[in-house]
Amino acid sequence: MLVILAAGFAPGLALLSFFYLKDYYGTEPLSVVSKAFIFGAVLVLPIMFLEYILKAENIIMNHFGTAFLSAGLIEEFFKWFILFYVIYNHVEFDEPYDGIVYGAAVSLGFATLENIFYLIGNGVDQAIGRALLPVSSHALFGVIMGYYFGKGKFTDKNKHKYIFLAFAVPYLLHGTYDFILLTQEYWGYWMLPFMAFLWWYGLKKAKMARVLSDIHASQML
Template sequence: MLGILSAGIAPGLALLSYFYLKDQYDSEPVYTVFKTFLFGALLVFPIAFIQHVLETENMIESSFINAFLSSATLEEFFKWFILFYTIYQHVDFDEPYDGIVYGAAVSLGFATLENIFYLITYGLEHAIGRALLPVSSHALFGVIMGYYIGKGKFSATSKYKWIILSLLFPIILHGTYDFILITQKNWQFVMFPFMTFLWWLGLRKVKKGRELSAQHFRNQLDF
């Protein structure tokens, strides 16, 4: 059991540490980041209940609905809700890159607990595959969500546009990820280029988030 817990937790904490340490200015309080991580983990229970109801009531009639509604929209909306309504106005959210840290935290909290339950059910031999695909993809969905949340909070104009994109883009990417898994027989051949693109996009948002934070602090110095 200790091995499963370690294998289930390690990828999420490693990825969260990576994005956390990329914050080059004012690092976020560990307590606030960890609290956001826990909020994300707790989302597993209501989301799993809703998905169970949708499945037992035969409300999922196609692969597209399964991928983009039951999974992507449901999971990303709840993560976005936590990020927007508990972190967006928080005093510690004081630079654009912070959105990436908190977005990764809430997503990886969800992915970590989900990963632990999966490994308990199906075995430790799935740990590497889970770390490379579901855990890392959730992290990158969170990074992209957090980037646009941060951009929206600190933009002088078009705030609502960036906030909407912070929910819309992760849903599209998450739905595409699940749709590949559900519909492609040899999904590995499609998933590899998709994950390569997702990592490229996520790391690009990390770079741009750091640039936005640098500009934010330069503007503060000008005043």
């Protein structure tokens, strides 16, 4: 069990540390980051229940619905909801890059507990594949979501647009990710370029958030 817990936690904590340590202006309190991580983990149980109901009652009966409604819509909406209602107005969310940290924390909290449950059911030999695909993709969905939250909070115009994009962009990416897994017999040939794009896009948004924080810090002087 200790091996499963270590394998389940390791990729999420490693990815969260990567984005956390790039926060140069007033590193976020670990207590608040941990709170975001825990909130994300708690989401696993109600989301698993909702997804089970949708499947058991045959409410969603095709791959498109599973990818874009059962998985993408429900999971990204709940993560968006936590970020908006718990983190967005928090006093510690005081620069654009903070959205990256908190977005990654919520997403990786969810991905970590989901990962542990999966490894308990399917064996620790699945750990590397889980780290490379579901855990890292959740991290990047969270980074992208956090970028738009940071952009929206610290801009004077189009705030509602960025809050909407904070949900819409990760939702579409998440749905596409699941659709590839569910519909492509040789999904690896499609997943490799998709994950390359997702890493490029996520790191680009993190870099853009860093620039926005630099501008924000200079305006505060």
